[in-house]
Amino acid sequence: MSKITKKGNHIFVPDHVTIPYIEGDGVGHEITPVSQKIVNAAIKQAYNGTRSIEWKEVLAGEKAFKQTGSWLPDETMEAFREYIVGIKGPLTTPIGGGIRSLNVALRQTLDLYVCLRPVRWFKGVVSPVKEPQKVNMYIFRENTEDIYAGIEWQQGTPEAQKLLKFLTEEMGVKKIRFPETSSFGIKPVSVEGTERLVRAAIEYAILHQLPSVTLVHKGNIMKFTEGGFKLWGYALAEREFADFTFTWPQYEKIKKEQGEEAANTALVEASKAGKIIIKDVIADAFLQNTLLIPEEYSVIATLNLNGDYISDQLAAMVGGIGIAPGANINYNSGHAIFEATHGTAPNIAGKNLVNPSSLLLSSVMMLEYMGWSDAANLITSAMEQAFSAGEATHDLARFMPNGKSLGTKEFGDRIISIIETIKLV
Numbered sequence: 001m002s003k004i005t006k007k008g009n010h011i012f013v014p015d016h017v018t019i020p021y022i023e024g025d026g027v028g029h030e031i032t033p034v035s036q037k038i039v040n041a042a043i044k045q046a047y048n049g050t051r052s053i054e055w056k057e058v059l060a061g062e063k064a065f066k067q068t069g070s071w072l073p074d075e076t077m078e079a080f081r082e083y084i085v086g087i088k089g090p091l092t093t094p095i096g097g098g099i100r101s102l103n104v105a106l107r108q109t110l111d112l113y114v115c116l117r118p119v120r121w122f123k124g125v126v127s128p129v130k131e132p133q134k135v136n137m138y139i140f141r142e143n144t145e146d147i148y149a150g151i152e153w154q155q156g157t158p159e160a161q162k163l164l165k166f167l168t169e170e171m172g173v174k175k176i177r178f179p180e181t182s183s184f185g186i187k188p189v190s191v192e193g194t195e196r197l198v199r200a201a202i203e204y205a206i207l208h209q210l211p212s213v214t215l216v217h218k219g220n221i222m223k224f225t226e227g228g229f230k231l232w233g234y235a236l237a238e239r240e241f242a243d244f245t246f247t248w249p250q251y252e253k254i255k256k257e258q259g260e261e262a263a264n265t266a267l268v269e270a271s272k273a274g275k276i277i278i279k280d281v282i283a284d285a286f287l288q289n290t291l292l293i294p295e296e297y298s299v300i301a302t303l304n305l306n307g308d309y310i311s312d313q314l315a316a317m318v319g320g321i322g323i324a325p326g327a328n329i330n331y332n333s334g335h336a337i338f339e340a341t342h343g344t345a346p347n348i349a350g351k352n353l354v355n356p357s358s359l360l361l362s363s364v365m366m367l368e369y370m371g372w373s374d375a376a377n378l379i380t381s382a383m384e385q386a387f388s389a390g391e392a393t394h395d396l397a398r399f400m401p402n403g404k405s406l407g408t409k410e411f412g413d414r415i416i417s418i419i420e421t422i423k424l425v
Contacts, residue, residue: 024089
């Protein structure tokens, strides 16, 4: 087997390629082998044996700790660096203490600055909204800055006291309501971090001919961090993508100088010309709007914490996080780790109940990233057929009028059986 390589702006994928993977904790032991089996079947069906994946297991989480004494061995990080593309199941992260998130460690160490979360609805999946087919978005969540940078100090520690003294005595901060019992966190948002995230979102919209990119922020309150994100994002669009975009500040300028009718005409003409509309919205308004007018949004660019909330709400609108895929990508280096977006679900682990669709659809994203779209399309087509027939794991099937609950392994076998009947055109 061979490794993926990167040259210039492109990755080069050999026909027979090695992909490192982390099985994951809890339900990871079930969803990973099922997903791999389906991917292997799709590749075989699509390419008739001329392409294949050799799966190379690397360790992280509880399995790694039991075998090596480390939650995230150096060998695992090096494998992802060396092989460029990898995939992982869910990993345990204690709340309130102990180890920091292994997921965050992977993202930050490899500088995987984009968390890409596509959200779409599959016919047959029951949704809490009336028109889930209108939900079709691609979330570009900044992955290395904001609150998730992990810069914080616990209440009562000497470090927290030192920071408090600096803030009050040297910076003149007087707004800390209970200073002596407060923990503190720092929220870094940079020009560079914003620009590379927004650039990736716009380039994705151009490549896939999508109509808009929306900057989602809370700049009305956090004026220099999230407000900066908005302003820097607009500036980048106008500077680097002038031929491809029409921004809301441009609309407002025309409106001020020529009137609202002229601005509306310019907006319509830009849209007809295939230009991508760059706009922004406050985060809380966006969450409301996704329920009321989801069709108005396509590509979303946002900061880390906002992106966490947004991703889960949109996933719920199309059936739940169990069918929500995700990827962590550095478009400059080419490195990418695809992942199940849900947790380890220890309450159902080992019971053949878990839905493997999140990891499976993340595998679809990986195949698309590798340029193996025929295999990716076979999997999504098979899932569409199964869901339309009411065939799903119990979490989805119980809500379907014609639902037939399948175990994790049985669902995987059913997807493979459908894949083997699909004829490629």
